[in-house]
Each structure stands twice: as structure tokens, then as C-alpha cells.
Amino acid sequence: MPVTRLQHRFAPQLARSHSHSRTAFSSKPVSTPCRRRGAGPRCAMASPADIKLEAMEDADRRRAPALPYRIGHGFDLHRLEEGPYKLILGGLEIPHDRGCVAHSDGDALLHTVTDAILGALSQPDIGQLFPDSDPKWKGQTSDVFVKEAVRLMHDHGYELGNLDATIILQRPKLSPHKERIRENLCQLLDAHPSTINIKAKTHEKVDSLGENRSIAVHAVCMLIRKDLVQ
Numbered sequence: 038m039p040v041t042r043l044q045h046r047f048a049p050q051l052a053r054s055h056s057h058s059r060t061a062f063s064s065k066p067v068s069t070p071c072r073r074r075g076a077g078p079r080c081a082m083a084s085p086a087d088i089k090l091e092a093m094e095d096a097d098r099r100r101a102p103a104l105p106y107r108i109g110h111g112f113d114l115h116r117l118e119e120g121p122y123k124l125i126l127g128g129l130e131i132p133h134d135r136g137c138v139a140h141s142d143g144d145a146l147l148h149t150v151t152d153a154i155l156g157a158l159s160q161p162d163i164g165q166l167f168p169d170s171d172p173k174w175k176g177q178t179s180d181v182f183v184k185e186a187v188r189l190m191h192d193h194g195y196e197l198g199n200l201d202a203t204i205i206l207q208r209p210k211l212s213p214h215k216e217r218i219r220e221n222l223c224q225l226l227d228a229h230p231s232t233i234n235i236k237a238k239t240h241e242k243v244d245s246l247g248e249n250r251s252i253a254v255h256a257v258c259m260l261i262r263k264d265l266v267q
């Protein structure tokens with residue numbers, strides 16, 4: 038546990054009564070042996086004023102910190118099937134003999150990006166905000182989900198720092214489409230191309246991903262508090 042203001046306040050008297058632990062009150066937590074012997078700061082006799090101070094510190098700890106940076110992770114997976122389905126990635130339709138089975142348009146990349154941003158904000162995920170039990174979202178183009186995540190990001194006082202996504206798909210090859218997917222994503226996120234990265238991998242013919250029966254996407258993003266953006 039980090040040293041608190043209360044611990045600093047008790048430091049002199051505790052240092053006198055436990056001279057062996059003097060270094061523990063400089064800037065580091067109390068050493069483990071001291072804790073075992075009951076020499077931790079909370080063992081000291083506390084006055085009502087001290088108890089009040091401790092309560093204020095507890096309240097401080099509960100207040101949400103305005104973090105300078107927030108990191109989020111997103112993941113999505115969809116079945117790929119033949120039929121009336123389309124393969125859409127980053128708003129771009131990719132020619133393929135299979136498409137994503139989904140309630141919305143099945144854009145796994147945009148779903149992942151949405152969840153990465155929501156995750157960075159510690160907000161409910163895409164499935165909670167846009168449940169597939171709601172007919173309102175049936176066939177919905179997924180730019181709507183990303184735009185809502187971006188709106189929440191700005192509401193919380195953050196800008197997108199950068200985003201790195203990996204698409205796992207056995208077929209078709211995505212290299213001819215990657216740049217257009219990135220351009221679409223930059224436009225949707227209002228982001229500079231240098232801050233958005235799209236990678237594509239096969240799954241070495243292993244499991245459903247490798248057998249062209251599914252598609253998966255991972256992404257991480259970093260948000261930066263608006264007052265720190267240059």
C-alpha cells in the first residue's frame with residue numbers, strides 16, 4: 038500500500054517508537070516484517086481528528102481519478118457462412134464467398150474498435166449498449182456504434198491517442214484492402230493516419246479461424262486527456 042498523507046503525519050511518532058522501520062516512512066510502504074509485528078501506521082492511537090482525516094482520504098480514493106491516459110482493449114469474433122451474408126471490415130465490403138453472421142452488419146473491426154474505446158473509458162461494452170435482442174439494431178451499419186463510443190470519449194474529456202488492430206482471417210487476403218480500411222477508420226475516428234494501424238494475419242489453417250469459418254479482431258487503443266493533447 039502506498040504511503041498516505043496520514044502515514045506521513047504519523048511518521049515522526051512511529052519512527053520514534055519503531056526506529057528500526059525509519060526508512061519505511063520516507064517514501065516507501067512499511068516493510069513486511071514491520072507489518073507482521075503490528076508496526077504499521079494504522080496501529081497508532083488515532084484521535085477523532087485523525088479518524089476524520091482518514092475518512093477524507095478514503096473519500097479521495099473513491100473519487101474517479103482524471104487519468105492522463107487510458108488504455109482499452111477490444112475483441113470480436115463472428116462466424117463466417119455462405120449465403121446472404123457480407124464480409125464488411127471498417128465499413129468496406131470485401132469480396133468473398135462468405136460473410137459474417139451477425140445481428141448488425143457484422144463489421145468485426147468496428148465492433149472491436151468500439152469496445153476498445155468503451156473499455157478505455159470503463160463504460161458498458163457494445164453488447165450492453167446495443168443489445169442484439171433489440172430489433173432496432175438489426176442490419177445496422179456499425180459506424181453508428183463507433184460514433185457513440187467517440188461521443189462518449191469526448192464527453193469524458195479524452196481524445197484518441199492511437200489505435201492498433203489485428204484482423205485474423207484465413208481468406209481472402211486483406212493486403213489489397215488494408216489501406217482503404219484504414220482510411221475509412223481514420224475518417225470515422227477523425228484521426229491522423231499515423232495514429233491508426235491495421236494488421237492482418239491468417240490463423241495458419243488452425244481451428245475455425247484457420248478453416249475460414251470465422252473472423253476475429255483484436256485492438257488496443259490509448260486515449261489522452263484533452264488538456265494534454267498538443
Ligand SMILES: [Zn+2]
Pocket residue numbers: 113114115139143144145148
Ligand atoms: Zn461483432
